[in-house]
Amino acid sequence: MLQHIEVEAIGSGVNKLCTDIATFHLPGHSPDCLAVILGEEAVIVGDILLPQITPWPTRLEMYGEIAGVVGHIFPEPKEILGLHCYLQSLKQLRRLGTAHPDMRVLPAHRFYYDGQWNIVDLTQRVDELIEHHVQRCADIVDIVSKGYGTAEEIVQQHFEPSLLKGPGKHMAINEILSHCELLVDCGDLTEAGNHQYETSGTRQFETLIPSLE
Secondary structure (H helix, E strand, O other): OOOOOOOOOOOOOOOOOOOOEEEEEEEOOOOOOEEEEOOOEEEEEEOOOOOOOOOOOOOOOHHHHHHOOOOOOOOOHOOOOOOHHHHHHHHHHHHHHHOOOOOOOEOOOOOOOOOEEOOOOOOHHHHHHHHOOOOOOOOHHHHHHOOOOHHHHHHHHOOOOOOOHHHHHHHHHHHHHHHHHEEEEEEEEOOOOOEEEEOOOOOOOOHHHOOOO
16 A cells, blocks of 8 residues: 555755665756666656757746745755756766766656657757757847847747747746846846846856856
């Protein structure tokens, strides 16, 4: 019966479950994302890294929703939330891919999709995702520099209308706000309040994101 199952807390960082199995805490897409390393043979990455599509980054603003549960372990939002955190998690996966280039990558979905297998090269896919986020930051700075300063305006300028139908608009706004948080943090945008942004004239993100460890 399920009520008799023993549950073992894993915790953050790297944890050995047995000789050949370890977990990596890789937050950013969600506060509790884990990758499971199976020796040198495979890594189960869940939703942290996916073929074909880019995972949804969390926002620092979400911390109030989970602080009552995890605040005593992670008192700082940046430890488990936000684009900055997610990019650092990707860099950890990249180091794993560099150390074990033949490791099979097992994502949560799209491993088999649209009638084909999507085999993932870990270092290559991480590089593609990081470049995607660099380019999205660049696009946001360019859009705001043209006078489109609200999250709603940035979304309308950045995404194709077909992507903003139904729940797509909510996801798009979250995506833009997560990038704006990083851009404000590194000084490339300033926020006047209520998700209204202005450019500062810098592009610090271009050096910050590639240098993250």
